[in-house]
Amino acid sequence: MAQDDIAASGIVGTSRRDLGGRPWHRWRRTIALGVVLVGLVGIVLAALAREALLPRSALTVAVPPNPFAPPRPALTQAEEAYARGLWKIHDDVKLSAVRMTFAGLAYKTGEIDRTTLKARVDAARDVYARAEIRARELEPPQSLRRVHADYLAAIRLYRQSAVEMAKLAADGREQHLLAAYPLSETASKKLLEVGDALWPGEYVPN
Amino acid sequence: MNKVVRSVLLFALLALMVSTGLPSTPAQSADMQYSVWLIESSRFMGVPAGAFMPDRAFVPGSSNKMNNKPFFDLPVNIGVIKGGRDIVLYDTGWKQQDYHKMTGTQHWAPIAQQLAQLGIKPEDVTKLVIGHGHWDHAGQLMDFPNAVLYVQKAELEGIEWALNYPNPHIRAVNTDPGGCARTPACGYPPLTLQEIYGKVLSGKAVIVDGDMEIAPGLIIHPAFRAHTAGSQLLEVHTAIGPLVFGSDSYSSWEGIRDWMIANPQQTDTVQQFLAYEKCYKITGGYEHCVAAHEPLSYSEGYPLTRNSWVGPNGSRAAEIVLAPGERSRKP
Numbered sequence: 001m002a003q004d005d006i007a008a009s010g011i012v013g014t015s016r017r018d019l020g021g022r023p024w025h026r027w028r029r030t031i032a033l034g035v036v037l038v039g040l041v042g043i044v045l046a047a048l049a050r051e052a053l054l055p056r057s058a059l060t061v062a063v064p065p066n067p068f069a070p071p072r073p074a075l076t077q078a079e080e081a082y083a084r085g086l087w088k089i090h091d092d093v094k095l096s097a098v099r100m101t102f103a104g105l106a107y108k109t110g111e112i113d114r115t116t117l118k119a120r121v122d123a124a125r126d127v128y129a130r131a132e133i134r135a136r137e138l139e140p141p142q143s144l145r146r147v148h149a150d151y152l153a154a155i156r157l158y159r160q161s162a163v164e165m166a167k168l169a170a171d172g173r174e175q176h177l178l179a180a181y182p183l184s185e186t187a188s189k190k191l192l193e194v195g196d197a198l199w200p201g202e203y204v205p206n
Numbered sequence: 207m208n209k210v211v212r213s214v215l216l217f218a219l220l221a222l223m224v225s226t227g228l229p230s231t232p233a234q235s236a237d238m239q240y241s242v243w244l245i246e247s248s249r250f251m252g253v254p255a256g257a258f259m260p261d262r263a264f265v266p267g268s269s270n271k272m273n274n275k276p277f278f279d280l281p282v283n284i285g286v287i288k289g290g291r292d293i294v295l296y297d298t299g300w301k302q303q304d305y306h307k308m309t310g311t312q313h314w315a316p317i318a319q320q321l322a323q324l325g326i327k328p329e330d331v332t333k334l335v336i337g338h339g340h341w342d343h344a345g346q347l348m349d350f351p352n353a354v355l356y357v358q359k360a361e362l363e364g365i366e367w368a369l370n371y372p373n374p375h376i377r378a379v380n381t382d383p384g385g386c387a388r389t390p391a392c393g394y395p396p397l398t399l400q401e402i403y404g405k406v407l408s409g410k411a412v413i414v415d416g417d418m419e420i421a422p423g424l425i426i427h428p429a430f431r432a433h434t435a436g437s438q439l440l441e442v443h444t445a446i447g448p449l450v451f452g453s454d455s456y457s458s459w460e461g462i463r464d465w466m467i468a469n470p471q472q473t474d475t476v477q478q479f480l481a482y483e484k485c486y487k488i489t490g491g492y493e494h495c496v497a498a499h500e501p502l503s504y505s506e507g508y509p510l511t512r513n514s515w516v517g518p519n520g521s522r523a524a525e526i527v528l529a530p531g532e533r534s535r536k537p
Contacts, residue, residue, distance in 0.1 A: 094379045095369065097396040101403045102366045108406050109413060177407055185404070188397035203341060203395065 078141040083198040085138045086151065089131050090191070090199075096127040097158055097188065104165065104177055118169035125162035128155050147197045150190050157187035238423030239445045240289035242526040243324055243535065244496065244511055246504065247282040247299025247342075248314035249521075258499070259458060261466045280499040281313075281522065282342050285451045286324060287442055289529055292421050293326055294333040295353070296440050296451040297498065300345030315518035317346050323517050324535045333420060337453020337498065338434040339365065339402060340393040340471070347401040355405040357436070358428060359415045362402075364435020364472070365394055390435070390472045414438065429455040431474035432481035439481065441488055444527045448488050449510075451496040455481040459497035459508050469499060496526075 075083060103120035106112045112120075132155045140148035164180035167173075195202045255275050256263025264276040285296035299317060318328050331353045336344040339361050347355060368390035371377040378389050405411040412418075418426045423443030430436060432455035440451040455478060456462055457469035462482045467475045485495035493510060497503070504514035504522035514524040515537055525536045 091379065094396055095377070098365075098379060098391070098394065098399050099369055101396065101399045102362075102369065105362060105403050105406055106366075108403075181400075181404060181407055185397070185400050188395070188400045192395065192397055203393070 079144055082140050082144055089134050092127050093131050096124040100124040114169045118166045121162045121165045125159055128159040131155055147194055151194050154187040154190035157183045238443050239529045240287050240442050241529045241532040242444055243286040244524045245284050245320045246313055246522040247284050249312045250280040251310040251312055252277045253280050259466055259468045278501045281503045283498050292332045293330050295331055296335050297337050297343040297453055298334055298346045300342045313519055313521040315521050317349055319518040335440050338437045341395050341398045343453055344398050348404055355411040356414050358438045359413045360430055361436025388471050429481040431477040434472045446527045449494045449496055450485040450488050453498045456495050456497045457499045459500040462495045463492045
């Protein structure tokens with residue numbers, strides 16, 4: 001076919017235009033967009049199907065559990081409820097214990113005077129008093145009676161320590177801090193022992 | 207008159223010579239050489255790799271050696287430094303608790319037993335330098351009745367800041383679920399802080415503010431926020447050149463070598479890298495940086511610590527360097 005005939009038949013023109021008269025390059029763009037969209041939908045569907053078909057363990061266990069941690073008998077429902085209840089109290093007790101320690105430190109390093117020391121120690125003592133009331137409201141199962149008693153003893157020791165530290169405000173004698181120290185030290189040891197029984201993950205390697 | 211002036215000038219010159227000729231601190235530091243050992247207080251077993259080094263997180267099925275280990279076993283290392291009249295511990299490990307046994311910790315033995323293999327009694331220890339105040343590095347302080355504690359002021363300030371922060375998540379000492387992890391007041395149980403306070407109370411603590419030479423050739427350098435607010439390094443002069451102990455600012459020796467962060471707790475990663483750089487600058491490389499939790503400790507993989515043996519309860523110990531005249535403690 002001669003070039004003129006081709007031009008006359010309109011083939012050249014038709015090959016570059018859509019049936020509605022739209023330019024061919026616009027069709028090409030639409031088709032490409034469609035292919036991309038179909039591809040994306042396909043990928044999403046394939047991913048969903050894979051998620052649905054994979055066994056749950058493969059999805060949830062990326063790292064196997066620590067092989068060195070010996071199995072620990074599960075707490076009973078009552079023990080767990082007690083541990084959960086005490087944990088909230090423990091939060092306040094621990095925070096006050098370290099704040100009280102820092103009050104002593106700040107006094108010894110000359111950052112605060114004895115009036116401020118007393119204010120901080122009294123605040124801690126109030127927390128201990130409230131914590132003791134809350135702890136007494138818990139009903140430990142028989143298996144955790146000793147733990148419960150230890151925790152109450154720890155709170156009482158912290159309170160006694162606070163009372164002793166606060167005496168410094170009256171007479172300025174640092175002997176009170178020395179007398180208070182073993183009380184709160186023993187209390188802190190008891191907290192760790194209770195943690196042994198109730199919260200084995202309380203501290204992680206760091 | 208000339209004679210008087212000459213005498214005065216001569217006296218001044220002599221005084222100047224004497225004063226400049228006196229052994230200054232740097233000269234003493236250069237002369238002093240310490241013996242150094244490393245002992246393993248305990249070993250955390252099965253710590254998830256990604257929790258220790260994010261860049262080495264376990265990728266199931268990966269053949270890349272950086273990502274194909276699910277766990278690390280991490281020693282808790284204590285530096286023992288002896289020279290002159292001093293026996294110094296860098297970090298003090300921790301005391302075993304039942305719950306630590308439950309989490310699979312191994313090799314723990316009483317610190318007195320571990321020091322006995324070096325012929326040292328707890329009462330012989332003169333100085334305790336803690337790289338930071340976390341429980342596994344600053345435990346057992348009161349087991350050393352005669353030792354003076356060195357702790358950075360910024361470490362104490364950092365804890366106190368966190369404790370008084372209004373947001374309960376940031377001041378948390380207990381975090382749900384599963385206890386403390388990386389919040390700024392975590393890692394400091396009441397007993398650990400109590401023992402630091404005990405040292406202050408008994409007049410056996412030095413609150414360090416920045417750099418301090420605590421003995422000739424023993425220099426504390428701050429590494430603020432390289433692990434915690436007041437982390438500190440200890441430069442130790444020895445016959446093989448200076449060593450730098452880094453506690454958890456240098457948790458992983460491979461991390462120092464490969465410039466990867468490790469054990470990010472309250473860490474500013476830039477500061478951790480700067481702490482690494484400090485070791486490169488002081489020692490001329492990474493070989494003499496002493497890491498607290500390097501899994502390769504006591505093996506050929508960490509050459510500084512390869513001269514090792516097995517001590518009480520399977521704990522490891524290594525003889526790093528001996529001062530002239532010091533006898534070996536290796537069995």
